[in-house]
Amino acid sequence: MLDAVREGLAGAEEVLLAVSFTRCSGLQLLIDPLQEVARRGRVRVLTSTYQQVTQPEALEALLEMEGVECRVQGGPTGFHSKFWWFRGKSGAECWAGSSNLTRGGLATNLEWNIRSLEQARIEQTRRQFDALWGRSDVLPLSRELIHRYRLHRRPERAAPTPLFLAADELQQTPKPNPAQQEALKKLAELRERGERRAAVIAATGLGKTYLAAFDVAASRARRVLYVSHRLEHLTQAMRAFGLVLGKKHLGLVGGGREESDADIVFTTVQSLRGHDTLLGRRWDYVIIDEFHHAEAPGYQPLRELIEHAFFLGMTATPERQDGHDVLEWCNWNIAYELRLPEAIDRSWLLPFHYFGIADETVDFARIPWRNGKIPIDVLEQELSIETRAELVLEQALLRGFDGPKRATVGFCASIRHAEFMAKAFNARKQTAVAVSGNQRVEEREEIYRQLADVSNPLEWVFVADVLNEGVDIPAINSLLFLRPTDSAGLFLQQLGRGLRLFPGTEVLTVLDFVGHHRSSWITLQALHDPKGTGARVDVTEGFTLKPPRGCEVVLQTRTREILAKIRRLTTRQRCDEAYRLLRDELGRPPLPVDLWLREELPELKDFRGAYGSWLKCQQAQGDSPAWAKGLPEEHPVHQLLSAAETDWQAQRVGPYALLWGLAAHPDEPRAGYEEFFRRYPQWEGEHASLDSSKSWTTLRKKVPAAVFTQEQLASSIITALGSELLEQVEGRLLYTVNKDHQERHGGVLRTPSDLARYGQYTRPEIVRHFGAQYDPARHNMGILWFEQRGVIITKLDTSSAKEGQRYLNRFITNRRFSWSSQPKMTRTNEAGRKVLEHEGRGSTLYLFVQGRSHEPALYMGEARFVAVEGNKPMAVTLKLDRPVPADVQRELRVELPDDEDLT
Known part of the structure; x- marks a missing residue:
């Protein structure tokens, strides 16, 4: 309606x-x-x-x-x-x-x-x-x-119990919720396989802390170390563990307490540093909360502690803004993964209504950016103005909230900004308070209690450097984003503060004040769910946003105009901006691998399209390495590095490992090849003998022949780059290698019932939904079989394919699809009969359709065979179990007649 x-x-x-x-x-x-x-x-x-x-x-x-x-x-x-x-x-x-x-x-x-x-x-x-x-x-x-x-008016229903219950206040022992039950099963299976390191990636609000307590009980570990970077995370974790395990054996190290002799110790990473007792103990189970922080220097002493313990890293967002891959800590074993959109879709978190409000009270164009960000002192001064506070209050009151009382959190740029907003709201007859990490934990928790109390007048809490993660206040029903967003991960963590289920609240209201600055698109990109089944939003030409099911994204007309103006930057302009941002962050000229896990930045292919190669990009930015100056483009160095930053579509990691090995040991490529697998043990599953692999053959196809002569290697490459050879090759190669590992080995296996109809899926994601890890050598066919399940992955526009591979695939009606088989499939051979006789054999067909090459495929649902024409190839008519909706037709760029036979 x-x-x-x-x-x-x-x-x-x-x-x-x-x-x-x-x-x-x-x-x-x-x-x-x-x-x-x-x-x-x-x-x-x-x-x-x-x-x-x-x-x-x-x-x-x-x-x-x-x-x-x-x-x-x-x-x-x-x-x-x-x-x-x-x-x-x-x-x-x-x-x-x-x-x-x-x-x-x-x-x-x-x-x-x-x-x-x-x-x-x-x-x-x-x-x-x-x-x-x-x-x-x-x-x-x-x-x-x-x-x-x-x-x-009688009061609306409120929370049945207060927040922050102590163990002796709860009458029942908590039981695992459905998400925790799934994760506990996966962790048990992982331990049974002999694995001792694992990551759990679960959206904020699904109860990762309780999950850790339940798994500690299941593993029967006696000596447990729980590490976080904030004290208030630990106090809440101790409450959870106390409710599950009893608080007799729990101890805290930090905040003035020194209880390091307890069986289960909760410590801040700051307290752990240099703590001989904790570092000297042998632990059965080590947990790092908010695991995405683990690449920070303070966490490094933990590496030794987890050598002999079962290790669990927990986070909602493993992607770090600096591009570091923290999953290396747990050998890339993801025991369980449930991201925010799927949690909302399964009704385990609240849906949200997001409103993009045009904010023109601040002229961001005149504010200087340093190190990829606006300096905090400048930002807080620009944001702390009465006209902006008036805009925020006006829009917040206009959009309202859902719940027994308003419980709004505003994320601010700094403590001074938070204090200004609280003062401005109080001056306008609102009850507001500022909260920061400078306050004692007990003081902050008292404010959170007041916010959740229906009878308390407090309605607005403005925060700085707290509530980004690790604190549970289910009563929150409205969020204000009052500063430019630094990263998609941080935005999703802050969004998660308001998504916990709470009696009397059906939806979270989110107000984001969108200004004309370079990071305005980050939040919308974070909200986009390729598998989302919510109402599609045409943001600007070329970008349709899909929110999770039950969620709404509402953009003011002026907001769309602001976003369109920012998006009008050319690919080269966006690459220039991204390069400078990375250089400011890193303090050195960036390499392609620095783009890894940075979804808000252009991809490497965009840089190559804009410049031709990374070296040419560096030259345009005034960052040419000393060894590159004066070298002609046809020089083997240029050819080698250009090849190293190209995705070879290799079916195995061997060719990349060999190139890495040549860069590490030009005179002993075999030794270098073996060293790659020691350096990157996550690839051990594809470690083959250099004699039996096709690595040399592939390498010679992809890298110009001039690079492989011993004279050229010695005189041209080693002389030009010296010790930088490995750094330069690795900094390019790992961009592709990391992506390949994520596709082949980094995903969590799922079932077909987890598929979202009309959601977008890559081929590796499709394969994982049928219980297998993607193998490019086996899973690049038009139809894949997983026991009694046939998966058809096809595209409508095959004009860009090689001659002989241009098949005629098309929708006939909104329920019938004509699929062209491969030429070797006939009506009489086993491959063809498996499709034509699938119902009689008890098999199910699943149809995925791409609009064009390189686009994700949309899951169209189950299909059944109804007719066939021709042979070698066959034109197989399939009938879908549901008609294709109009908005999906637009996404696929088709306009379909209704199917007359609806039986």
């Missing part, structure tokens, strides 16, 4: 709404289009206080909406109307049914509404609306009316 209402508002000049219930969760999705109609015509909204479901805050928002007239029905008569009426230049329409102005009524509930285009009916309903509008029990909306309603 939300789509129907938005479509009606888009061209309307007059709007009439009569709804019994109005809540912020529904109104906030229509604020901008309602205001646009009010600017060009007339909007009247009639709602009620019937059953006290309507939120006072939603009435306040309606009162503040310029040009929107609102009246409220009260009194003894029940008011249960659900009526939507739109008139524009192209005509009028009206709807009546069951949808209120709520999130459930518009977007998530099963509702039934009937549309009419009859002129007589439209006039009749308008007269009926006018009659309702003029009833004696219908009053104009006013502050006095809202005040009286609020006084007499």
Whole structure:
């Protein structure tokens, strides 16, 4: 119904709404289009206080909406109307049914509404609306009316128990939730295989700390070390472990406490440094919380401690802004992975409504950026202005919240900025407070209690350097992003603060104040879920955002214009900006591997497309290495390094290992080849004898022949680069090698039931959903079989393929697809009969369709064979289990007729 209402508002000049219930969760999705109609015509909204479901805050928002007239029905008569009426230049329409102005009524509930285009009916309903509008029990909306309603309205449902329960306050021992049960099973399987290192990647709010406590109990470990970088993380972890294991054997090191002789010790990484007792003990189980910090220097002493212990690293976002791969700590063993979109899709976290608010109170263009960021002292000064505080409050009150009371957290640039925002809100008759790491843990936790307490007036908490991770406040129902976002990972961690399930709250309200600066796209890229089944959002030309199911992304018109202007940068401009950002961060000229795990930056192929090679990019930035100056492009050094930064599409790591080995030991390539696998043990599964592998053959195809003569190696390459040879080759090679490892060995195995219909999947992701790790030597066929499951992966546009591989694949209707088999498949051989007879053999077919080459494939659902034409190749007609929706057709660039036979 939300789509129907938005479509009606888009061209309307007059709007009439009569709804019994109005809540912020529904109104906030229509604020901008309602205001646009009010600017060009007339909007009247009639709602009620019937059953006290309507939120006072939603009435306040309606009162503040310029040009929107609102009246409220009260009194003894029940008011249960659900009526939507739109008139524009192209005509009028009206709807009546069951949808209120709520999130459930518009977007998530099963509702039934009937549309009419009859002129007589439209006039009749308008007269009926006018009659309702003029009833004696219908009053104009006013502050006095809202005040009286609020006084007499019964409180909404609140949390059944207070936050931060001590062990002796809880009557029941906690039990693993569904996500924890899945992860515990995977950890047990991993230990049974003899593995002693593991990572759990799970979205904030799924209970990673409790998971660790449950697994410690399951493993029967006696001596356990739990490490975090913040004291308040440890105090909450101790509570969790105490509830699961009992607190008799728990001890804390840090914050003035020294309990290092306990069986289970919780310590900050700062306290661990130089602590002879803790570093000298032999542990059974070591846990690092917020594992993505593990590459920091303070964590290095832990490497020795985990040699003889079972090690668990826990994080919501393993991707670091500096590109370091922390999964190396656990030998790339990901025991369990459940990212935020999937957790929302499975209803284990709250969905969100994200609003991109155009912020032009600050001129970011005139602010100097240093080291890839705006200096904090400059940023806090620019953000701490009254006009911006006024904008933030106005928009936050307008969009409202969902829950028993407002519990809003605003993420600020600095302590001074947080203090300014709290002071500015208090001056505007709001109850607000600033929180920072300078306060004692007990003081911060008391503020969090007040925020969660329905009877406490505190509604706004502005934070700096806290609440990014590791603290649980399920009562939070609204977030404000008040500074440029540094990274997608940090944004998702902050977003996770408000996604925990909480009684009386159905949706998290998120306000992001979008300015004209280089990082404005980061948040939208973080929200994009390639497998998302939520309402698609056309942000700008060339970028359609897919939020998770049940989530909404709403961008103001001006916000879209700001984003479009930023996006108009050419590929070369974006590469220039990214290169300079990396150079500022690293303090040295970057190499391609520094782009790894930096999703907000252009890819290596973009740099090669813009410049031709990384060396040419460095030359354009004034960073040419001394050895590169004066060398002609045809020099073997240039040819070698250019080849090293190219993805060879190798089916095994051997050729890359050999090139690495040549760079490490030019005179002993065999020794260098073997050293690669010692240096990068995650590739041991593909370690083959150099004599039996095809590495030399592949290498000679990919690297110019001039590089391989001994004279050229000695005189041209070693002389030019000297000791830099390995650094330069490795800094290019690892970009591809890391990507290949992630595709082949870095994924968590899943089942077909985990597939999201119309979600986007790469081939490695598809393979993992059928219980296997991707092997490019086995899994690059058009149809793959996994026991009784046939997976067809095909593309519509094959014009770029080699001659002989251009197949005719097409949709016939919105439920029928014609798939062209490979020439070797016939009606009579086993390969063809497995497809044509799949139903009789008890097999299931799954169809994935790409629009074009190099695009992810969309999962179209299960399909069954209905007809075949031709032979060698066959044209196989498949019938889908559901019609292809219109928005998916647009994504695939097709327009399909309906299928007449729906049986």
